[in-house]
Amino acid sequence: MSETLFEGLETQAILSLDPVVTGQVLCVYLDKGVLKDAVKRLDEAGYYIEDVMGVDVAEGFELHYHFCLFQDGPTRITLKVQVPHDDPTVPTISDIYPGAQWHERETRDFYYITFEGIANDSPILLAADMADAAPLRKAEGAHKSYLDLAPPYEILQSEDEHPLIKLAADREQAAKEAAEKAEAERKAAEEAAAKKAAEEAAAKEAEAKEAEA
């Protein structure tokens, strides 16, 4: 099973996701220090690299590494690493997956994140004199927290007091309240309908009596 892949690694959180809703089966939050160990495990397990993408969130830059297996069934695993805005460096994984190099260079172009140890870090999509243009960095005030963007998930394991635990509890509470509210509304509607029906029946009866008289 895919979640046992990361046993013994110091992950921040491992989330199980619904592939029908999110297109992913597993999402692993990691510190950049254990990123390479996690990627090595995926390499040994036969995963191929799908892509690397950056997201600029309030907490910093979040890097998403997507991996899949060459087999049938949903297999996508996402590794997520957050680095602070004032120190955007992360180790390269291109020594493990050479295909990651272009994706990392692209991310560097878009966010000006440094991938430490990358063999070639020249701009890949942007022009040579736009190396630090960082067009996908969000403007001041436009940042959202990664917690506001999180898809529905179930925590398989996590560090104590990880913000995702609270978020999951809040969401559960909100869902419960919404369900209760919907249930109350349904009951109120039912009662109103029953009352209306009773009134109508009474009116008909009265009419029938009048006609008799």
Place this chain on the structure above:
Amino acid sequence: MTQETVHNEPVVPGFDTGSVEYGDFYTRHFQEGPTENTLILNMGPQHPSTHGVLRIVLELEGEYIVRSEPVLGYIHRMHELMGEVKTASQYLPNMGRVDYLHALAWNWAHVGAVEKLAGIEVDERGELIRILVTELNRISSHLLWWGAYLLDLGAFTPIMYAFDDREEIMDMLQICTGSRLTYCYMRFGGVSHDINDEFVTRLTDFIPYFRKRLPMFKALVTDNIILRKRIEDIGIMDEEMCRRYGATGPVVRGAGVEYDVRRAEPYSLYPEMDFEVPTFPECDAMARYMVRMAEIEQSLKIIEQCLERLPSAAGKHLVKGAPKPTFKPPAGEAYFAVEASKGKVGFGLICDGGAKPYRVKLRAPSFCNLSLFSECAQGVLLADAVAILGSLDLVIPEIDR
């Protein structure tokens, strides 16, 4: 920082431009220093076999490639930024311009990701029309690749045959989509217009006609000894190499791996369709050629099944209550993949509940497939590099995005 981008000198960490006067940034970056026996050669960005504006810097020893490095970005359009400044509906036309040869696959990747996130279901009729036009588009994409690849290799005639048939497909797709190339046909919840009788009649006539053409293509080109000598045992890309570089589509199927997104991560009504995933184990350019030729036949088979089912299909081409242009996708994250003619197209979507997505990621199969070129081309003849490049079926706007 974002606006201060004008520099006289390229600012790249760890790279000293020094006092070298010749070549541009990429040539200088590529060159390690003067050597006695090797030559630095720029192939492209204007070169007939790079199909547009792909550039490859090569170090040659005689006619053999010592090192190579593709230089990208000549038609970079920053589609991913456009995804963040436009609403989800406004972004629809962008998709036809990423891979203009299999535009409908990109259409589908986008609407599929949004539908996944918003939980929109598509009617049977809408799904069948989507499959039908996407497969038809796949055939036209493979036909163009076939003609252009042979043109790269020096055979002029086949592209005439290929374009003859492709023209008919484009005419047919124009009837339902309204455009010839950069289709913007799919909508959240279905497609923009229903197909009409003229389209169905022409398509019904086209299938048997085109089936008869395929043996002629085989006799004319596929069995041709000159072609076989040219592309057999050239450009070996095995499963392990595809895995390390993330190569998909005909490249990985030409390495004997039965991996097709339509089967691996089934979407739409593909699980109900009867078709095979052709694979060839030779790992060479010929294997990739054979995969694409076999896929044309499988696409025809799928199209026939769609035509058969369409008259009795439930629902409409666009589902009732489909989102209006003002629609706001809910907050969350979704990744949706489709099988395009080049390989796996991935659409990563992160929304914050506003009208505009927070982040859009386009995974282009050509980009990943090309990334293994440097390793593959090491030690091969320059002329074979053309055969390898062509066998990858590259579309430059998709690589550069």
